Amino acid sequence: MAGRMPPAAALMDAVDMRYRITDIPEELLSALLDNPYESLILIDKDGIIRFMSSSNEGIYNVSVKDAIGRHITEVSPDTRLHLVLETDKAEIGESMVLKDKKRIVARLPISKDGRIIGAAGKLMFLHPEKLKELFERIDVLEHHIDYYRHELNQLYGSKYSFDNIIGQSDKTRAVKALAIKAAASDSPVMVMGESGTGKELYAHAIYEAGLRHKNAFIRVNCAAIPNELFESELFGYEKGAFTGAHPKGKPGKFELADNGTIFLDEIGDLPLNMQAKLLRVLQEKEVEPVGSRTPKKVNFRLISATNKDLESVISKGKFRLDLFYRINLLTIQLPPLREVKEDIPVLINHFLKELTRDRKTYTISDQALSAMMQYNWPGNVRELKNVIERAMIVAKGDSIAFEDLQFSKQKSFGNGQHLFSKGTINLKQVLETTERDTLAEALKISQNNRVKAARYLGIHRTGLYQKMKKYGLD
Numbered sequence: 001m002a003g004r005m006p007p008a009a010a011l012m013d014a015v016d017m018r019y020r021i022t023d024i025p026e027e028l029l030s031a032l033l034d035n036p037y038e039s040l041i042l043i044d045k046d047g048i049i050r051f052m053s054s055s056n057e058g059i060y061n062v063s064v065k066d067a068i069g070r071h072i073t074e075v076s077p078d079t080r081l082h083l084v085l086e087t088d089k090a091e092i093g094e095s096m097v098l099k100d101k102k103r104i105v106a107r108l109p110i111s112k113d114g115r116i117i118g119a120a121g122k123l124m125f126l127h128p129e130k131l132k133e134l135f136e137r138i139d140v141l142e143h144h145i146d147y148y149r150h151e152l153n154q155l156y157g158s159k160y161s162f163d164n165i166i167g168q169s170d171k172t173r174a175v176k177a178l179a180i181k182a183a184a185s186d187s188p189v190m191v192m193g194e195s196g197t198g199k200e201l202y203a204h205a206i207y208e209a210g211l212r213h214k215n216a217f218i219r220v221n222c223a224a225i226p227n228e229l230f231e232s233e234l235f236g237y238e239k240g241a242f243t244g245a246h247p248k249g250k251p252g253k254f255e256l257a258d259n260g261t262i263f264l265d266e267i268g269d270l271p272l273n274m275q276a277k278l279l280r281v282l283q284e285k286e287v288e289p290v291g292s293r294t295p296k297k298v299n300f301r302l303i304s305a306t307n308k309d310l311e312s313v314i315s316k317g318k319f320r321l322d323l324f325y326r327i328n329l330l331t332i333q334l335p336p337l338r339e340v341k342e343d344i345p346v347l348i349n350h351f352l353k354e355l356t357r358d359r360k361t362y363t364i365s366d367q368a369l370s371a372m373m374q375y376n377w378p379g380n381v382r383e384l385k386n387v388i389e390r391a392m393i394v395a396k397g398d399s400i401a402f403e404d405l406q407f408s409k410q411k412s413f414g415n416g417q418h419l420f421s422k423g424t425i426n427l428k429q430v431l432e433t434t435e436r437d438t439l440a441e442a443l444k445i446s447q448n449n450r451v452k453a454a455r456y457l458g459i460h461r462t463g464l465y466q467k468m469k470k471y472g473l474d
């Protein structure tokens with residue numbers, strides 16, 4: 001058959017129609033199949049060209065008129081399109097040299113009622129220079145991402161130091177001292193504590209004060225990575241490891257942390273299969289990227305954190321004991337805020353200063369302070385910070401009143417007990433006792449420096465003198 005077949009009719013012959021192509025005006029179908037941006041060839045089950053879009057004329061040096069009715073190999077000797085008729089397997093994204101240029105093609109078998117009736121060949125990008133442009137743009141974007149990732153690391157790296165850790169209670173001082181010692185060693189450190197106790201803060205400070213503070217600080221939140229991405233995120237992958245992978249491969253977090261520090265936050269959420277791999281990395285000091293058989297040496301310092309009681313997670317078989325021993329060489333156990341209540345006034349003052357937006361100096365009323373001293377703080381320092389932040393917004397003047405406080409659990413006072421569990425209470429007495437204790441603590445931590453103590457308490461010096469007199473603290 002030498003004549004040119006109308007494109008729409010060719011398609012109707014070849015395609016299993018699920019809707020009525022005949023309803024589409026032929027000019028539209030022709031434009032769809034035959035335009036300067038697409039390149040399509042349809043062959044029948046014998047490999048005979050039944051349709052060829054005119055953009056192919058320049059590629060194969062043959063007119064559409066001459067091509068129709070000839071075997072595909074006569075027009076394109078290197079083609080594989082006719083082979084698809086036998087294999088019945090689509091070949092998508094294959095490269096092929098046409099007119100000295102590498103092209104990306106798709107070859108699709110077409111079947112009807114279970115029988116092959118033809119195949120379609122398509123250049124996926126008619127103009128390969130466009131493809132090159134696209135790759136170049138991706139390269140530029142990746143370069144930008146690398147740059148911002150680095151900047152972000154810098155930002156993270158110097159975000160907190162030990163100076164940012166507030167608290168003067170004996171417990172807090174002891175924990176801080178231990179953490180400073182831990183920072184100076186190069187061993188794995190584990191930071192444990194309830195949510196909001198400052199684990200991340202400590203991890204940053206340990207990195208900052210550590211031997212490797214000039215090198216990368218790579219943070220990994222184990223609870224935030226989807227399961228299927230864990231391995232490639234942590235250990236990286238080689239080029240061509242899987243579909244969708246970056247053509248050059250990608251380094252994992254451990255590689256990025258080489259010579260630096262890696263912080264595995266929420267390590268209690270690490271899936272068991274990843275725990276096995278992590279153990280290997282810690283023992284062998286090498287990582288094996290996905291799709292690679294050659295391990296890469298890595299040298300890093302590990303800091304991990306969890307708010308889970310790992311021992312109970314271990315007893316449930318969800319965390320490996322051998323890994324626990326490896327990562328838990330030095331444990332920094334952060335106390336919940338309810339156990340270091342003496343830190344509350346200092347923390348309040350710290351946040352009042354840190355969170356002020358208009359350089360206004362906020363103070364806290366005695367009643368508000370006393371309520372904060374009694375509260376149980378299930379959300380620890382984070383909750384305290386949030387309560388202060390909110391109170392500063394709703395406060396009428398520059399002093400925070402009891403009414404401005406909103407706790408997450410309004411009744412969670414004392415040691416988790418209801419304030420009225422012992423029957424009635426005398427509010428005045430509670431306030432006074434708390435006030436007295438707080439004053440005493442402020443004086444203690446300021447080593448009897450009254451100016452400092454007044455500042456910690458957010459009250460005026462004369463106010464402090466009056467109250468000291470009232471409680472016999474002078």
Ligand SMILES: Nc1ncnc2c1ncn2[C@@H]1O[C@H](COP(=O)(O)OP(=O)(O)OP(=O)(O)O)[C@@H](O)[C@H]1O
Nearest residue numbers: 164165166194195196197198199200201307381382
């Ligand atoms: N001792 C502290 N001094 C000053 N700020 C603190 C202190 N402890 C915690 N914070 C602040 O409280 C907030 C929560 O701290 P962080 O994120 O480190 O807690 P976390 O223990 O990691 O909590 P989670 O388990 O929920 O992740 C942060 O804004 C942090 O800066």
Ligand SMILES: [Mg+2]
Nearest residue numbers: 199200265305
């Ligand atoms: Mg955290």
